[in-house]
Amino acid sequence: MKVVKFGGSSVADATQIKKITNIIEADKKRKVIVVSAPGKRFPDDTKTTDLLIRLGELVQKQESYTAIYHQVIERFSLMVEDLGLQKVVLSQIKSTIEEAISKVSAREDNGMDTLKACGEDGTAHVLSAYLQNQGHASSYVNPKQAGILVSEQPGGALVLNESFEKLYQLREREEILVIPGFFGYTPEGKLVTFSRGGSDISGSIVAAGLKAELYENFTDVDSVFCVNPAIVHQPKQLTSLTYREMRELSYAGFSVFHDEALIPAFKNKIPVCIKNTNNPDGKGTMIVSERAEGNDHVVGIASDTGFLNLYVSKYLMNREIGFGRKLLQILEDEEISFEHAPSGIDDMSVIIRDHQLPKDKEAMVVDRIKRELKVDMLDIERNMAMIMLVGEGMNQTVGIASKAAAAFRDANVNIEMINQGSSEVSMMFGVKSDQLSTAVQSLYKAFFEVS
């Protein structure tokens, strides 16, 4: 049994709905479908969810919202028409939206969530109705019936463990089930949404709960690239990745979706396949728990800017038990999370995401470190970029560090920082932001072009 998730662009209009219906029909194992809200049909189009959010804001401000309301309804009425569905489908969607609007104007704390959820909910109704029209046994399953129980954090719900057992019972159902993504219900029955892009989370939760043999995530790209296509033109595509590789690649601003969405699937060892709705026969990218042996090479290069290096030096630092811990404690007190903290004998560097240490916090943090740790020198270097080479087993492969370092040298890029050995599947390099592209291009050449 496979759980299949379709993203916004895959359910943008009737044509797409027909496409995904073909995809569903192409494989009898595609029994449970999770859908997003209708996305963009053309570049300047607006996603349904964004329309719903604007609608909600107008309602909150008690301003006229009829125009946007009709835009939303139109998106669904067009689909219903073009797919030749009965009017009842649309009126059902309408009433759900109107109910949500009244919750918003009544200032109910989950009012906005309820309204935002209408996009996915509507898609699910449309799709199940269309599947029925095509002669398939199919039902819309509301997340509450499905058993997606979540914590009460509007806009950022977390799944509760009870959900998985409850979801497993859906296996008994014979027909094709269509579940709207993006939201769940608290044990008290309150609708709450996940963070944005939450349909990926829903799909992954459902796949985990149903112990699916595969979680197919249909989106609008053919597969995951081995490097940021904005830096390297038409880079190689990844046919297979392990969870750990995906995690590391996603980390440095690299991935088709947020890796955390996949955690429920990962934890239950459900293989994940990323495919393109517009090219369903393409191989896609498989994300598995373990890759076959003898594959110890670099599979991808992740990179991201927006890091800073907080450098401190203090004579005889390494004789001072607890220095490093105290420094990290100060950051923790100030709610600054750090990425890495390589330390030398008399020096320590802490790599932090730029936004974690805004200018206004900086002065105070610097002052605390100077005062409490009596450092000889403190320097903050912003505009740092991180590059991560990722691949299972690579850290046990002689010569990879050498190949990488040579690539930096050939690009005439100085390596500000190397962090290898902490992770078994990655090697991290820090460079000046303005040298990121040159460095990544050179690394791509070294690891993916010549062999």
Added chain:
Amino acid sequence: MKVVKFGGSSVADATQIKKITNIIEADKKRKVIVVSAPGKRFPDDTKTTDLLIRLGELVQKQESYTAIYHQVIERFSLMVEDLGLQKVVLSQIKSTIEEAISKVSAREDNGMDTLKACGEDGTAHVLSAYLQNQGHASSYVNPKQAGILVSEQPGGALVLNESFEKLYQLREREEILVIPGFFGYTPEGKLVTFSRGGSDISGSIVAAGLKAELYENFTDVDSVFCVNPAIVHQPKQLTSLTYREMRELSYAGFSVFHDEALIPAFKNKIPVCIKNTNNPDGKGTMIVSERAEGNDHVVGIASDTGFLNLYVSKYLMNREIGFGRKLLQILEDEEISFEHAPSGIDDMSVIIRDHQLPKDKEAMVVDRIKRELKVDMLDIERNMAMIMLVGEGMNQTVGIASKAAAAFRDANVNIEMINQGSSEVSMMFGVKSDQLSTAVQSLYKAFFEVS
């Protein structure tokens, strides 16, 4: 004005005393001399300090000590004779030793320190007497007169800041001053010794206090080697080093003496020169605060075994603020000091000196980490070795990492860990202990043989 320190082998017998007298005469600026206790005259010889320690132990156990007592006296009587000094010099030394012995048997808490100090004290008396015989104005200056004030920690005294001002007054003295190394006095007038090898500490303190233009440290090696001679046969010698380079090199079990002895000199920016008593015209090694520009290369390779890697991994570790800090806190609670703690996304490695985590402590520490941090995986890998490339400015030089990594690859050694960027003057690599020599030899070849 130069402060000159002579080590044990440089004052082992009359011949050596004559040698160092020539050295002192060769440069009028050599006005203040700090001496060790007579060291070995031949390979199987026993150092005077070791004789004194045995003597003290016998006294404590109330066993007969006459044999060893005579051995000690003989070392000095031979010198006094061979140098043609007056008997009074010897009787003075004798009485000092006997006084010390009585302190030991009287169980005075600084008894042993007082006895251990007799070696240096005797040498100072002998040398100043001989300098006088050679027609020089010279005096023996006891550390108390000199103003070397220390904390009351028998066998591990620390210098008190008052000392430096007091010492500066010695500049007014016209004659050549000979000060015994290895001990000082508490403000209450109690004799206390520094840690073993303390004459280096004394020399450095005196040089700092007198604001000497140079602190010459005469020992029995021509200079500092750029790599451990036990690993590379007849390696290049270092003519110049900066304090920071010396620190980093000393760190990984590498140096002619413990770098901390030089701290007083370093802190006062007194240049240090390491020379060979048996080859005084040799260039030696200069240790300075800053090296001339345009010298951004590797000056030395330090290496040491006896490290372990405590590796933990936990899914989503990097989303958990305070994880790293908590791990280091546990180590701190157990009084385990760590060397480095590189961290990845879901992994963290802590490099620790083997002896810091004895087997008996291991179980408990592992248990705490598993219980308190709920890690998914914990692994301790002993038999790790660290290799450090040292050189000012090297981390700003493109290509050094590449050259180093290539050297490891050529030696077919896998790099278990790289730590670069924390220190500006070094780059650290972790390898399996049994591969240390191969790796270091390959690095030496890359950085010191080919150019």
